[in-house]
Amino acid sequence: MIIGVVKETKEYENRVALSPEVVKLVRKKGFDVVVEAGAGEKSYFSDQDYEAAGATIGSSKAALEADLILKVNLATLPEIAQMKEGAAYISYMYAYQHPEVIAAFNAKRISTFSMDAVPRISRAQKMDALSSQANLAGYKAVLLGANYLGKIFPLLMTASGTITPARVLIFGAGVAGLQAIATAKRLGAVVECTDVRPETKEQVESLGGRFLTVEGAEGVKTEGGYAREVSAEYLEKQQQLIREKIKEADLVITTALVMGKKSPILVTEDMVKSMKTGSVIVDMAVESGGNCALSEINATVVKHGVTLVGESNLPSLLPVNASQLYATNISTLAFHLAGAEGLALDIEEEITKGVLITHEGVVVHPFTKQLLSQ
């Protein structure tokens, strides 16, 4: 079976689906690998590295004609046009947002598998790209924020005066939020965090952060580890609390994503106005609408004296590590789905069932089917 890896064409994307290290592993399992020339460049992987690992360097066309195409971002229609009939394909897909692309895949009877649909069960953790990338994003968000801030993070008592520690406020203690807490704490900031899931209190404290508890309000419903729906009353009380805390914050990082929905607005324009001049907000949910009312996607803007950082693709700013981890994730999924001889699907198996979007010309993924039909 031939695996194809192409250069990502999406703007701001520096990652690549396989790293040379992982190519070695893939070759060992008996697969052949074609990598588009220059695919790894932005992740600092050279074509020589890939060749040394056992891949063939080819054109984009050669890579797209493989039996199994691995990508980071969803393929474009021209790319799909070059793919073989009945091939297999894996990448982040967010399929329900892209009906036309799904149609194209179905037209070519390509079996597609989505990285964002990997079920969050224990034995799938090695395939969980959402976690691996969110983790890096959490680190990067802190560094970006720290860089935009006109202050340093730690407390310093010096002959020239005492610098008080920066205050960091983090919304959402998911994977990204927790890593952000850890990183900010490491750098010496005073870190506070709020989340709708009460069990995150313990987790936040285990990293030295302070948890802001929204008192006397119902929590949220979660499903499969993702936050699904939050009551209006809760959001109201949460905003109350945050309105107090945000005034003192130097850096705010928001990570609250609700899968398949527009992100909730946690930081309103009023709140931004109430913040100190020079403070910074990093909106990690900016791609799905943003947790801050004023943040703009892929732009850093100053509004009301506050710097709003709206990087949509934070992991991509750490391309080396991000590609390394993503490659492990996607290759592990590939090994789960296919042997050197070709696809070997057990449609009823939980992981396969979870990730399989289109198969033999139809959308088989229930959630995607449901959303697309709306």
Place this chain on the structure above:
Amino acid sequence: MIIGVVKETKEYENRVALSPEVVKLVRKKGFDVVVEAGAGEKSYFSDQDYEAAGATIGSSKAALEADLILKVNLATLPEIAQMKEGAAYISYMYAYQHPEVIAAFNAKRISTFSMDAVPRISRAQKMDALSSQANLAGYKAVLLGANYLGKIFPLLMTASGTITPARVLIFGAGVAGLQAIATAKRLGAVVECTDVRPETKEQVESLGGRFLTVEGAEGVKTEGGYAREVSAEYLEKQQQLIREKIKEADLVITTALVMGKKSPILVTEDMVKSMKTGSVIVDMAVESGGNCALSEINATVVKHGVTLVGESNLPSLLPVNASQLYATNISTLAFHLAGAEGLALDIEEEITKGVLITHEGVVVHPFTKQLLSQ
């Protein structure tokens, strides 16, 4: 006595000589303060803040006509033209590099005092702007470097694979170098450091860094806490050692300044070539020629796959803290030199003697005089 604070005009300068907090203190000592409108803007101090602290907001002209003018960077000729005859002036001066400005000061019989000439003695520590700014610069250098790096700093063992820690190599364990070690270490990197002064070994280790000892070579002469001169043999052996270490480094930070001279080249083009693609060099000595042969001032360039960061004014990227500390330094020196009634110089006193550059129309600072006469 009226103190004047103007807006800094130098490019890339975000600092201001006095912060509102310090203005309060200055007022309490009986001085009047005139601050140019918008002088603190880039440090996020508003004119209202200054007014609340007791300053008068005025034009640039009003500020320059004060009895004592406080600045960060050396005044320009047009600025000097607006100053009163016989006024007093304090800022960073690096006087020996600017004979024409010195001449202008002398023409107006202005007494000038240089912040970069504060002697490094115990009781002058509160005036030591070089230290306070170098400290911030050390922190910022690491953050900039970390931000340009395609990797994260700490070791992480995750389900998607293990990320090895970044390796940071620091040249020079002065104030900036030590803070850089501390910051990089905090973020989780493996930190190595080299310095010509053997006593820095203990200091580096006290912060968790590893010291690279240049074996079997003479050390250096130091004067007043500054490194003065390094033997050729030593530099040779040091390069040997560094050539080994630099290949593994992800981030290199150079801080080796030798006062009054061009900075030594510690990282040659060959060394840059030997480094890994994607690695980063932050050259903190770039303003005085740079420790890296390829770095460019006020530019970030990629050469031989290595990102070279050449920020000439790192403290200015942390304007809030930098201005706070600088204000303490400069005001402490001002209080040392003057009372509310006017200058009260004791020319023989060590600190005054150290900082006084021009007085009553002549250059009185011995070191400056010597260099200017060459």
Place this chain on the structure above:
Amino acid sequence: MSVSALIVLIYVLVLASYLGFELISKVPPTLHTPLMSGSNAISGITIVGALIASNEMGYGTLSKWLGLLALVLATINVVGGYAVTDRMLKMFKKK
């Protein structure tokens, strides 16, 4: 027995008891069982009494038989006690 002699014996009793308390003021739990077993063996010192008793004259008297019974029992206590304690303690040795 004279009262004076008794007093001295009581001195011995008191001192030995105090010493016993002091010695075992803080033993780790792992040693509870061996210590119990080891001191149990020491309490077999009654074997000395048994020897004396069984040596008293009068073949076939009740005293003699009781003495011999005591001797057998005390010997079991002593020999068994030391042996089993030693077996236990062997297990604590460093590997």
Place this chain on the structure above:
Amino acid sequence: MSVSALIVLIYVLVLASYLGFELISKVPPTLHTPLMSGSNAISGITIVGALIASNEMGYGTLSKWLGLLALVLATINVVGGYAVTDRMLKMFKKK
């Protein structure tokens, strides 16, 4: 004195000594001086001997005078010893 009685006294001696060793197996340095002084007062127990000696018959005999001398000395040792130890220990109390 009979040998048998002596043996019992030796038992007392051995047990008391062993106890002394055990009790003072780990004292902190701060207590060295008060402990020395306090046990010095105890060694004034020889006062009991002095009492007995000074009570022996024969007015004006050397024995009697020696006994009385011993009594004075031993009393100084006892009274002074306890009093000075107590003074010292008062200083150790929590402020």
Place this chain on the structure above:
Amino acid sequence: MNIGIQLAYLVASVLFIMGIKYLGKTKDARKGNVLSAVGMLIAIAATLFTLEVFSLIEIGAAILVGAAIGLYYSQKVAMTKIPEMVALFNGFGGLASFSVALSDFFFKNANEATSLDAINLTSILLSVLIGGVTFTGSMVAYLKLDGKVSGQPITFSGQHLLNLILLLAFFAAAVLVFIDPSQEIYLYILVGLALLLGILTVIPIGGADMPVVISLLNSYSGMAACATGFILNNNVLIVAGSLVGASGIILTQIMCKAMNRSLMNVLLGGFGQTVATGGADGPAVVVKEIGVEESAMLFDSASSVIVVPGYGMAVAQAQHVVRELMEQCEKRNIEFRFAIHPVAGRMPGHMNVLLAEANISYDKLIEMDDINEDFANTDLVFVVGANDVVNPAARTNPESPIFGMPILNADKARTVIVSKRSMGKGYAGVENELFGFSNCLMLFGDAKQTITKVVGELKDMA
């Protein structure tokens, strides 16, 4: 009596004292046992020396029989049956004292020449009482432990009252014996009462509390020997007996404390029921607990240790004290490493963050794949607040939600100590059968608090 023999007794006494002393210290315990055995040998040899030769045959025979029985059982018995064995031996000791007392009574009563004075009689009666109680009490304890009789406490109302009445009856009869020692019938009544008391005081006690009872009875047997010493005016008996009596009481007290009971509570027969340990719900895993001191000893005697940190270490913020533990172990040249499971904690790299904070150098942190084979050669694995990442169900139970997740092979080590607060479950919410494994010991309590204590113990041991 011969002065040489007296001195021999003195030497034996000192050896007993040293023996007891060393028995209380881990590293000297075995030496202590040998010392006290040598003391015993000296005492016996010295005694034999004084005896008339003519009765040597029976004595020799009795000793041989006793020694053979003692040796045989002590070697044959399974290590798990040691408490039973100790109970049995202890009972024999009590019976021996009891018999010697009776023997002396009959002898002196029969011999007009040697009179039974008050001191003698008091000693004899004390010896009979204590010896008798020790004997039957130990026998009941033995039977309960061995399962020959139900371990359940047997209680009835008025139990304590009955015991009191019996004790009073004993004293009443004792007075009668005092009045006329030649009326042997009273003595027989005393004997019966003593034996009965022993049974009655132990039957209400549950099987789980037996070790404490045996320790107490052991102390009693020492006192019985001491009483015998008074009968025979024999110093070595007094020293050894009171030594055992006193140290036994203290030991009992220590054991009570370890079980959270007061000695009073024990002495009044208020022993409670067996304390049940097990899971909070569902089929309980039967686990073995371990204490702080024992844990410290296991560290002390290990030559290689692997720590498996988990989310509980983070919750307890125990990373700093784990570093102290590491320092203690490394001081002892114990190899000390950390096995980092890729998903330990609640965030990728959670353990790395914490251990870096505690300044533990990176080269001590070993990835799962690199260390998994080393567990089998490791003396001690210390699981600190980890659960799912060492759950063998991931390997073996296809029904488990964590099936298929690679885990750390902690269970393969020689000994595993698990520090957690309770039998609470981990993130995946599943039972962990590792905790019930025979090589696994549970150290319950907040990880930071318990490990702090373990470190304290280790420092004291140094």
Place this chain on the structure above:
Amino acid sequence: MNIGIQLAYLVASVLFIMGIKYLGKTKDARKGNVLSAVGMLIAIAATLFTLEVFSLIEIGAAILVGAAIGLYYSQKVAMTKIPEMVALFNGFGGLASFSVALSDFFFKNANEATSLDAINLTSILLSVLIGGVTFTGSMVAYLKLDGKVSGQPITFSGQHLLNLILLLAFFAAAVLVFIDPSQEIYLYILVGLALLLGILTVIPIGGADMPVVISLLNSYSGMAACATGFILNNNVLIVAGSLVGASGIILTQIMCKAMNRSLMNVLLGGFGQTVATGGADGPAVVVKEIGVEESAMLFDSASSVIVVPGYGMAVAQAQHVVRELMEQCEKRNIEFRFAIHPVAGRMPGHMNVLLAEANISYDKLIEMDDINEDFANTDLVFVVGANDVVNPAARTNPESPIFGMPILNADKARTVIVSKRSMGKGYAGVENELFGFSNCLMLFGDAKQTITKVVGELKDMA
């Protein structure tokens, strides 16, 4: 002898034992002293009870005189003179035993009725020897300590040989006394030899070593009392005497260890010269050292502590163990803060970096200006590897290179402990007179290592 008195002696003996036991524990020491005093009272009362009434007057007078002298001096003496006082009292105790022995000898020699048997004689001679040595030895020690005689060791060649010869002479004379006790001349020779030996064994010892000598002599006086007990066949003397004898020896050993000497070295008279402490060069500051245990006690009894960290803490990497110290103190409700000097360390904010690494919360770090006034109300300041930042010369000495630098007022606290390795100087290279202040104690050694030990002691105390 009356049984009641015997029992009183028994009670007194037990009280002495308990007294000694408690004297070894910081918090019970005072109680211990009272217990043993009560024991003494009981013993004296019981003895008086047995005496014939007619001699009560002289006895009463003697006791009153002795008590008055003892009480007077014990109250009058300055606390700094206590060692001298103890030496003096100890000498009197020895002399008392010595006198009692002689008294008994003369009495028994004069009285044909009571014979001097070998046991008696041995006891008397031992008492004379030990009592005599204790007496004159203590007197020499007293004179040396008090400065009445030079504290310098007085040595001459052949000293040890002479002592040996004198000892042998003593034994020779003793044999002669044995042969014919009525030849009192030999006894006088013995007396002289004993007194001489006491002088000769102590004169070669330096003043600084006197405390060890006194402890040893104290042990001797116990032995003398014990020997007296054998003379008078009196148990309470034997118990109390041997108790003091044994505990004194152990105490001596502990003190030797604290001074890095072996007891052998002491017993053979090999006491060295006074150990000089002071600066490496230049005019030496005279400092007082403190040990780990004493430091722990000072922490234990403080109610407020301020730690002043400096560059040495960074070098030793002692920040983590300082946190442990904090935890120990906070467990005792001791207020615990850090005073951060702006230029402590070698980089601005050096201490912040380290203390943050050790996870010490920011609100415990107090800036110099905010804490400087609090020092005066602080029980204990612990300076960890700081030097220049607490050097009072910055305030007072215009010549000093650090003059004018603001410093932390550590010297104003009730007690200051300084942890550093030596009398080494700090960055500025100047002497620090703080170290010589009367409220300042030096805890020498690597900060991490010594503080680890202090924390260990504190844990043991809990």
